[in-house]
Amino acid sequence: MLRKVSSAFLFLFLFASLSLYFSSSGPAYTSTEIRLPSANLIAISNIPECSSSYSSFAIKEDVNYHTRLVASIQDSSGVKSVSVLLPDWEVLLIVSPESTSPLTTSLSGNGFLCLYPNNETSPARFSGFLPSTNQTTFKCGLPKRNRRRLPFFPPILSRSAEKGFPVLSRPSEPMLRWTSLAYESFSTENDVVLFVKGLNHRQGINLPPEELACVFIDETSNNTVRTAVTTSIQEVFRCQHPDLTSFGYGREGNGLNKRIKLSLEIHQQGKSSFTMPSVAYYSPWRKLETERPKSLLCASTMVFDVAKFLREWVMYHSKIGVEKFVIYDNDSDDDLMKVIKELNQEGYNIETVFWIWPKTQEAGFSHATLYAKDSCTWMMYLDVDEFVFAPSWVNSLQPSADDPMLKSLLQKTQRWSNPRPIGQVSIRCNEFGPSNQKTHPLEGVTQGYTCRRKEDNRHKSIVLLDAIDHSLLNAIHHFKLKEKYRTKLVSLEVAVVNHYKYQAWSEFKVKFRRRVSAYVVDWTQGLNPLSKDRAPGLGFEAVEPAGWEHKFCEVRDDRLKLLTQRWFEKETMAGSRKAWKI
Ligand SMILES: *[C@@H]1O[C@H](CO)[C@@H](O)[C@H](O)[C@H]1NC(C)=O
Ligand SMILES: *[C@@H]1O[C@H](CO)[C@@H](O)[C@H](O)[C@H]1NC(C)=O
Numbered sequence: 001m002l003r004k005v006s007s008a009f010l011f012l013f014l015f016a017s018l019s020l021y022f023s024s025s026g027p028a029y030t031s032t033e034i035r036l037p038s039a040n041l042i043a044i045s046n047i048p049e050c051s052s053s054y055s056s057f058a059i060k061e062d063v064n065y066h067t068r069l070v071a072s073i074q075d076s077s078g079v080k081s082v083s084v085l086l087p088d089w090e091v092l093l094i095v096s097p098e099s100t101s102p103l104t105t106s107l108s109g110n111g112f113l114c115l116y117p118n119n120e121t122s123p124a125r126f127s128g129f130l131p132s133t134n135q136t137t138f139k140c141g142l143p144k145r146n147r148r149r150l151p152f153f154p155p156i157l158s159r160s161a162e163k164g165f166p167v168l169s170r171p172s173e174p175m176l177r178w179t180s181l182a183y184e185s186f187s188t189e190n191d192v193v194l195f196v197k198g199l200n201h202r203q204g205i206n207l208p209p210e211e212l213a214c215v216f217i218d219e220t221s222n223n224t225v226r227t228a229v230t231t232s233i234q235e236v237f238r239c240q241h242p243d244l245t246s247f248g249y250g251r252e253g254n255g256l257n258k259r260i261k262l263s264l265e266i267h268q269q270g271k272s273s274f275t276m277p278s279v280a281y282y283s284p285w286r287k288l289e290t291e292r293p294k295s296l297l298c299a300s301t302m303v304f305d306v307a308k309f310l311r312e313w314v315m316y317h318s319k320i321g322v323e324k325f326v327i328y329d330n331d332s333d334d335d336l337m338k339v340i341k342e343l344n345q346e347g348y349n350i351e352t353v354f355w356i357w358p359k360t361q362e363a364g365f366s367h368a369t370l371y372a373k374d375s376c377t378w379m380m381y382l383d384v385d386e387f388v389f390a391p392s393w394v395n396s397l398q399p400s401a402d403d404p405m406l407k408s409l410l411q412k413t414q415r416w417s418n419p420r421p422i423g424q425v426s427i428r429c430n431e432f433g434p435s436n437q438k439t440h441p442l443e444g445v446t447q448g449y450t451c452r453r454k455e456d457n458r459h460k461s462i463v464l465l466d467a468i469d470h471s472l473l474n475a476i477h478h479f480k481l482k483e484k485y486r487t488k489l490v491s492l493e494v495a496v497v498n499h500y501k502y503q504a505w506s507e508f509k510v511k512f513r514r515r516v517s518a519y520v521v522d523w524t525q526g527l528n529p530l531s532k533d534r535a536p537g538l539g540f541e542a543v544e545p546a547g548w549e550h551k552f553c554e555v556r557d558d559r560l561k562l563l564t565q566r567w568f569e570k571e572t573m574a575g576s577r578k579a580w581k582i
């Protein structure tokens with residue numbers, strides 16, 4: 001069984017690398033030839049998973065690019081910020097904490113503009129707070145006129161465009177690009193984890209740690225400390241903590257009130273070394289003041305605009321034993337925060353991490369393993385349209401607190417005698433079709449979708465956080481484990497994921513557009529036609545195919561529908577509707 005899983009895993013990697021190799025849409029990207037960014041990305045491969053929204057990419061066109069660290073710019077009202085150009089001509093503004101402006105104290109305040117050096121403007125929208133630094137971010141568009149000429153200069157955040165772009169703030173450096181950036185960091189007790197885009201290829205070549213160093217730069221004195229990098233895989237780099245006494249601080253960072261920027265330096269033989277542009281900062285590790293008991297089982301997911309689905313997903317999974325939810329929010333602009341607040345008030349335990357970086361789902365999952373390490377033992381990685389259930393629960397009248405469904409599943413797997421303990425439990429997915437629904441079923445997805453494809457497809461995993469390999473390597477929803485642990489793929493009789501993948505057209509359309517646009521610049525383009533993420537037979541256009549509501553329906557499967565009906569019956573009677581219906 002184990003062999004099967006690991007070879008499947010290997011196959012995914014091979015598949016991805018091959019499709020990468022055979023694609024002729026862009027120049028090859030190798031470790032010795034680091035191409036720096038342009039917004040012009042071409043998608044050429046992806047790895048199948050229960051559902052995945054990710055791809056590899058090659059860079060089509062280079063721009064002449066000078067490596068530098070970022071100097072932030074300030075307008076007359078005192079809002080200093082750094083800008084990063086995201087895909088689809090979106091600009092992310094990260095407000096510097098030293099901004100003195102009263103404007104930034106009313107953070108989520110509206111009425112901000114992005115004002116560009118040529119006096120073009122676009123409305124700026126509050127986005128969220130970055131996880132490690134708690135810096136405020138805004139997003140705005142790059143005006144059409146500004147897209148025509150390189151370099152793209154950064155805007156300032158302003159209340160008004162009346163006075164024009166302040167002469168003193170004229171930027172001399174172009175905007176940062178999301179494709180080449182140190183974007184987040186996380187300090188553990190023993191080391192520092194740095195997330196960097198644009199160095200290692202996604203499923204391919206990783207730069208050897210010996211060619212890298214972490215650089216810590218005190219922004220006020222420019223004192224710099226370098227430490228060795230211990231692992232370099234995907235977008236995750238680990239290095240040693242700096243000796244803070246060299247910055248003139250106490251060993252534990254006492255008195256540390258200056259910001260220490262963190263980046264990676266690349267030294268390759270025969271080439272001049274360079275430092276990655278960075279918006280990441282270092283913070284020393286601090287011991288939690290109070291040791292809280294760990295939750296046995298948590299769930300983590302990355303979401304965008306899923307407010308409508310979240311309540312059902314949280315209530316259901318709580319009932320089967322998930323104690324805490326860690327939600328990575330990719331800048332949702334629906335009611336997500338409101339729903340989460342309500343659920344927390346009702347006693348559910350949901351934490352959110354703002355995760356805005358494009359195409360960083362694996363990195364986000366790696367981040368979650370660090371973030372949740374102190375509070376969770378096992379972590380389940382699942383999407384919001386996926387529901388885990390065990391066929392043996394079908395006869396259970398009501399899960400009780402002492403019969404924590406999923407937990408017993410984990411315990412059961414542990415009992416099987418094998419010298420190598422299980423570090424990851426993988427569960428196969430059944431893919432449900434529109435089941436005759438024409439709109440989002442108000443009673444919830446578990447009630448509305450009851451017809452599925454016959455064959456199961458892909459799997460999702462519950463992973464023991466202590467078992468994860470130091471590199472944090474993962475292909476979405478599946479981690480590399482330390483040597484001594486193994487992965488157990490359970491049979492469909494033991495547990496299954498109901499994946500409500502092909503929902504009513506009105507829902508699917510939204511997902512489809514977003515998903516396809518994750519691969520190609522123009523999502524109607526016919527690239528990547530064999531991707532498992534495309535709906536079979538759907539083609540490249542978000543036009544409702546004839547008979548959509550009857551598609552992907554080979555087996556009627558209402559096991560979860562009946563189960564949840566029974567479990568949530570009381571709530572149903574109380575309000576003549578499911579407990580999660582809003
Ligand atoms: C982050 O910043 C916001 C606004 O400045 C503040 O309300 C919030 O308490 C901060 N959170 C943390 C964890 O410091
Ligand atoms: C921007 O507007 C200001 C004030 O109207 C004007 O002085 C300045 O020349 C303008 N700059 C550009 C590049 O047009």
Ligand SMILES: *[C@@H]1O[C@H](CO)[C@@H](O)[C@H](O)[C@H]1NC(C)=O
Pocket residue numbers: 220221222
């Ligand atoms: C630190 O370096 C920056 C960028 O090179 C420079 O603008 C600044 O003046 C330097 N600060 C000090 C204190 O040397």
Ligand SMILES: *[C@@H]1O[C@H](CO)[C@@H](O)[C@H](O)[C@H]1NC(C)=O
Pocket residue numbers: 053087302304330356357358359360361364514518
């Ligand atoms: C977040 O959303 C943006 C915009 O749709 C997308 O480009 C990006 O890939 C998403 N990020 C992740 C981690 O899914």
